[in-house]
Amino acid sequence: MTDNTKTHVILLSCGSFNPITKGHIHMFEKAREYLHKTGKFIVIGGIISPVHDSYGKPGLVPSRHRLTMCQLAVQSSDWIRVDPWECYQDTWQTTCSVLEHHRDLMKRVTGCILSNVNTPSTTPVIGQPQNETQTAIYQNHNTMNNKPTAIKLWGKMSESMGKICCVRSYLIHVLFVYWVSNFCLPIYCPELRILLLCGSDLLESFCIPGLWKDSDMEVIVGDFGIVVVPRDGVDTERIMNHSSVLRKNKDNITVVKDDANHPMSIVSSTKSRLALQHGDGHVVDYLNQTVIDYILQSQLYINASG
Template identity: 85%
Template sequence: MTENTKTHVILLSCGSFNPITKGHIHMFEKAREHLHKTGRFIVIGGIISPVHDSYGKPGLVPSRHRLTMCQLAVQSSDWIRVDPWECYQGTWQTTCSVLEHHRDLMKRVTGCILSNVNTPSTTPVIGQPQNQTSAIYQNRNTVSKPTVVKLWGKMSESFGKICCARPNMDRFTFVDENANLGTAMRYEEIELRILLLCGSDLLESFCIPGLWKESDMEVIVGDFGIVVVPRDGTDTERTMNHSSVLRKHKDNIIVVKDDINNPMAIVSSTKSRLALQHGDGHVVDYLCQPVIDYVLQSQLYINASG
């Protein structure tokens, strides 16, 4: 497949990130590597979306700390960004609503048409310019189509102003999403999708009766699709068979192949918090040094209540 015929993907990970661990970053890297190896996808970006403070999880530190730790964890990455939108809302947002927000935002910022995972576009995906100004890449015969590098670069110029730029650590601000972004870029024959990236523990939660609204699961798995990175040797095949929605949309679930002995597979925020509370030196195996420094400086997780 040529670059333009491959599906361009943005990986979105939702969660507490309390704190963000090396395992979270590893999940992004392994997912991108796996998707590229299939020959069908090009991962052009990753988004970390920390949960709102009103989620109510015991020991959840304020979002200003969690956002900062996430920023520190990805400061050397050229493709993973932190998005504060979810934290800035008036209340807790469902995973479904976060996915839909980013889908709608990407439509406005990129001019691309985002197709559902289970109903791929049968025609070239062409973004519509927002005004009458001549569109870039309008002449197929004389101007080359955008490469993935150009696509992500151009997207970042506008997208970064809204939610993916790394803001000042002391204050998180972003441009109003309804602001005038100028002429939208026109990307020809590029299919763009947002996929939910998660660990197998989230997949297992889909099987807990009453925890998820079935309508939300239909949208998450049926319309968007998910990329699962197994943890602790979880049998994802068995998990999927326990849910009618997961079985129905099995083709939309991409399971990443990872080394079962990879130490990152057992890293968790819970273990990290316990290590911090007990002064366990193994915390360096769980968290990157800038995050550890910030935790110590801010005196986070020094007791069982967070």
């Protein structure tokens, strides 16, 4: 398959990121590597979307800290960025709503065909282009060959974004469009998909009665699709067979097979918080040093519960 006929993919990961760990970044890297090996996909970007403060999880530190830690964790990446939209809403957003938001915004600014385009979304889209002129300006930027510069600009400017109020929505849109405009999109892009990236623990949660709305699961798995990075010893096939929604949409679920068998336990934010609270030197196995430095400077998690 040529690059123009492959499905171009953006990986979206939702979660607390409380704090973000080396494992979270590892999931992105392994997913991209595996999807490229299939010969069917080209991963052009990754998005980390931390959950809203009102999620109510015990020990969840304010989003301004979680956003900063995420930005520090990906500051050297030229394809993964942190998106503050979910944190900046009035209240907690479902995973389905976050996916729909990014789908709607991506479709508007790229003009590519995205998954689930026939289903109207009720989620607000911050800073959408309001006329064709803005969209055309964006599309002309696709010829630019300065992706690393754009990524660095996003990283530097987004660090101070939390301090901006009245123009925050506009800046989010401008930076988002500038970042997307440097994706490696071909002149003819037949399909662009946003796939939910998750661990097998989220896949297991789909099987818990009443935890997810059936309609949301249908949209997430059926319309968008998910990429699952298994944790050690988890039988993803058994999990998928346990849920009628997962069984029905098996073709939309990609399970990352990793021959190297890297320990996905380093994804655990819980273990990293416990290590911090106990002064365990093994915290360096879980967290990037820049994240550790920020945590210590801000005195996070030291006396936190959960």
